[in-house]
Amino acid sequence: MMSEISNTELERLFGKTDSCPSIEKLIESEKIGISDPNTRSHVNHCLFCKTELASWRAFDHPQATPREAEIANQIAGELDGRIYPVIRGEMQATRTKASLLPWLGGWFRWKRGSALSLAFVCSALLVISLQIQFRHSAPLVSHVDTPQTWRGDNLTIIAPAGSLHTVPNTFRWKSIPNASQYELRVLGVDGAELWKKTTASTDFIVDPDLKALLARHSVFFWRVAGLSSEGRKLASSELERVEVRSNGE
């Protein structure tokens, strides 16, 4: 009788068994068609595996109602602003950590046990304490006459940016002091450089060659760097993402 089967028993009946493959393996097998007869036979009879596949299909090939699609779009829009800053921040932090730790670690390993390690630490402490003392006692030094050096990410991009309906006609950015020319670079979605140009102006009108190139890439990145007359990089813009959505896409 049905009343003899408990909810716990039902959970057990529909639950994962020892012979169930991992979910990743199950899905990958399903994608290419399960060739192993044992796995095929298991999946045909396993309620858990069947359900996992149904669940994956609901994720991979979703058919959304207009309302669901609207909300999913709004969430995706929110994610755009939430995810990238975290990724960028963590990658920056990893880079700093990765570049400092091996150097310091290596130095200390090399000098481990030697008196030099101790000497290094002592001198570092001495320098720091002297710096603190001089900061309070030394007069301020004027830097007015020194040439202005710009740090990265100080060059502001004007256009194109974000989502567009057509391939852009112009690349524009703000000028920076002391820059005699600008280096414009266009990168593909995989980060590979597609095109590069140096110009003295703060804009570049897209020529037919570049237009044809951009038309083949619905998503691309671009950045511009300001160069001194000697070709030294003074500042560079952030990497800007551009997505071209033609009508109906």
Add this chain to the structure above:
Amino acid sequence: MLRCELSNTEPIYSATQASDEELIERCRKEADPELRASLVNELFRRHYQKVSLWCLRLAGNQDLAADWAQDVLLKAFRGLQSFKGGSKFSTWLYTVARNHCYTQIAHMACSPTMTGDAAEASLTESGDDPYQLLERKQTKEYVMGLLADSLDETELTVMSLHYAQGIPLDAVSRMLQLENTSGAKAYIVSAKRKVTRALERAESRFQDRRRREQGDVRNQ
């Protein structure tokens, strides 16, 4: 009901653009952290829609879905080093999304609830009688076959998601896009009726056979 292909709102990638796996490979080789961050972001952007919709269906409201989707993507980003390419990136991301959402559901203590008809058809919990346990163990295969024979694909999926994964019925309805008035609850009720009937038929066949066997013994 009108259905929208999500690809309507997703970027369309031309043949000249890299696959997910190629992007990951490129990220791993890229020295410039800013470009690397952009590439990783590009990789995840491709899946925003799917992850958002999945979380929306399981969470049931926009704010919670946005938080879950963010957690899924950041979890995937932080675990990207562990992606070895044994499967497609989208499959791997699905498992991250699946595990995260199911865990969230469990944390929310959304134990399967049944009301109305479903509650009436609710199964009584049996005790821990060793004899019953043994009997159930022996008949598991039989019951599995009975379930598979009696229920259709949707009923099986609904039962499995609800009982094995602990997904609440309203989330199961959204996930499988069940458009009937009572959603998954109706499927549970219908499935239980079918299984009850099948079990009763089996019980009746068993009793008949036992009576025949007892009759044979008396005749001998």
